[in-house]
Every structure is written in structure tokens, then in C-alpha cells.
């Protein structure tokens with residue numbers, strides 16, 4: 589995973605718990621890197637170990653942490669200068685979820701070794717849709733719940749996201765059933781940076 593991701597995890601923990609807690613997590617994970625370089629690609633194992641160690645140190649389920657990380661990622665990418673990519677996702681949350689693959693394709697121009705996930709939509713209606721998530725990685729699916737909630741916030745929409753199908757022997761990807769609970773203004777343009 590690119591350093592950008594590990595940096596975000598580090599910043600989230602440092603902002604909420606302080607640097608000493610991050611150092612304890614890093615030590616428990618056996619990760620020697622004190623700093624992650626955004627544009628460097630690190631073994632996925634490092635991210636997995638950091639999440640597992642954070643779960644132990646903070647006594648919080650890994651799925652809960654990944655959900656929180658997903659929400660944070662939406663703010664972090666704005667601050668890190670990727671707001672234009674998010675602003676180009678389209679005028680509605682449905683449009684944005686349909687455009688995730690083309691957005692990651694644009695990210696690949698900046699991060700050539702990117703191994704982006706794949707998303708597609710089914711069962712779309714005005715107030716609901718199913719988001720399918722396929723990745724060659726495993727273990728990051730709970731992040732999608734926070735990512736979609738955070739994306740919804742950009743459209744002033746509150747969503748319920750249910751992890752309805754889990755990747756496993758009978759299915760090669762995850763499915764999330766998304767219901768729109770409320771929106772301030774269905775026609776409003778996405779919030780800008």
C-alpha cells in the first residue's frame with residue numbers, strides 16, 4: 589500500500605490519541621518506519637500489522653478502526669490536495685459511487701504502482717443502491733462503510749451502509765447495501781474544499 593495510506597493512519601491515531609500511543613502501536617506491530625513516504629509503496633503486511641496492533645492497543649475491533657479510518661480518509665485526501673478528484677466525482681452520491689474506478693484510474697497517473705479496488709453498482713433506486721467492492725487484498729472491507737458515510741457528508745446526505753455480503757468461498761467480492769436516510773437538498777452540488 590502506498591505510504592499515503594499509512595501516513596493517514598498515523599495522523600489519525602496521533603490526532604486522536606497522541607504520538608506516544610502511535611509509537612506503542614508501531615512497536616507492537618514491529619514496524620520500524622518512523623515516517624512513511626507518500627509516494628513509496630510499502631508491503632500490505634505493514635498496514636495489516638498496524639491495524640491489528642492498533643486494535644489491541646486501543647482495545648477496539650479492527651473493523652471499527654477501519655470504518656473510522658474510511659471517514660478520516662475523506663477529510664485527509666482533501667487536506668492532502670486531492671479535493672479536485674473528489675469534486676469531479678459528479679453531482680450526486682450515486683454518480684460519485686459510479687465514478688470510483690475512473691477516479692482511482694486518475695490516481696494511478698500520480699501513483700503508478702497503485703493496485704486500485706474495483707467498484708460497481710446494482711439495484712439503484714432514488715433512495716438506495718448496492719455497491720460491490722472487489723480487491724485483490726483482503727481485510728479492508730470495513731473501511732468502505734466509513735468511506736461511503738464520509739462521501740455522503742460531502743453531498744449533505746446521511747446514509748446507512750450495511751455490509752451485506754462478505755468476500756469468501758462463495759463470493760469473490762463484498763457487497764454493501766446503501767440507503768439514503770436524509771438529505772439536506774437532493775439537488776445540491778457537492779461541498780467544495
Ligand code: HEM
Nearest residue numbers: 589590665670673674695702703704705723725728735736
Ligand atoms: C481523492 C480521493 C482518493 C484518493 C487520492 C485515493 C487514493 C488511494 C490510494 C493511493 C490507495 C492505496 C492503493 C495502493 O497503494 O495500491 C487507495 C486504496 C483504496 N481506496 Fe482510494 N482514494 C481516494 C478515494 C477513495 C474513495 C472515495 C473510496 C471508496 C468509497 C476509496 C476506496 C479505496 C479502498 C477500499 C482502498 C484499499 C485498497 C484495496 O481495497 O485494495 N478511495 N486509494
